Amino acid sequence: MNTPDLSQLHDFYQPAPPSWMPQTVGWYVVFAILTALLLWFCIRVLQRWIKNRYRRDALRELQLTPVDRLSEILKRTAMVTWPRERAASLTGARWITFLHDTSNLNGFNFAPGNLMEEVAIRKNETPPSDEENLRALAAKWIKVHHV
Numbered sequence: 001m002n003t004p005d006l007s008q009l010h011d012f013y014q015p016a017p018p019s020w021m022p023q024t025v026g027w028y029v030v031f032a033i034l035t036a037l038l039l040w041f042c043i044r045v046l047q048r049w050i051k052n053r054y055r056r057d058a059l060r061e062l063q064l065t066p067v068d069r070l071s072e073i074l075k076r077t078a079m080v081t082w083p084r085e086r087a088a089s090l091t092g093a094r095w096i097t098f099l100h101d102t103s104n105l106n107g108f109n110f111a112p113g114n115l116m117e118e119v120a121i122r123k124n125e126t127p128p129s130d131e132e133n134l135r136a137l138a139a140k141w142i143k144v145h146h147v
Contacts, residue, residue, distance in 0.1 A: 054080040058142045067131045070138045071120040074099065081147050092117055103145045107137040 022028060058077045065073060078087040078098070090098050095117060100108040112119075112130040119126055119134065126134070 055142050059139055062135065062139055062142065067126050067134055068120050070134055071095070071116045074116075074138055074141060077142055078102075078145075081145070099141055099145075102147075103141045105137065105140060105144070107133075107140070112137075 022031075054077060058073055062070070062073055075087065075090075075095075081087075087098070096108050099116075100106070108116075112126075112133050115130075116134060116138075
């Protein structure tokens with residue numbers, strides 16, 4: 001029997017792996033468009049974050065403020081957003097209506113939301129449940145009011 005000579009065998013030739021670099025100009029255009037869109041999106045997110053800084057500051061201050069100063073915080077927040085002539089002079093029922101109209105929150109139509117100014121003026125003891133509801137309502141207004 002004839003034995004084949006195995007010394008003449010060699011390994012298979014392995015081609016180089018394919019390149020991941022795009023071969024056509026179209027891919028470069030797609031990458032440029034995607035990069036521009038990503039940059040535009042990042043700029044928009046940053047602008048919105050900067051624009052809403054007053055909301056974050058107001059929410060932070062809201063946690064540390066006594067309940068009789070909640071209306072003051074809401075007034076300062078409103079004056080950042082709307083012209084001074086529109087927000088600064090509002091008091092009483094007009095202020096409560098303004099808060100309701102700018103947020104569509106029904107909590108300002110009923111107690112304790114409609115008593116926010118009264119609590120600020122009289123500085124009397126507010127029950128803990130009302131205080132909690134007023135804080136929650138003020139925080140919700142700060143978060144959702146529309147300009």
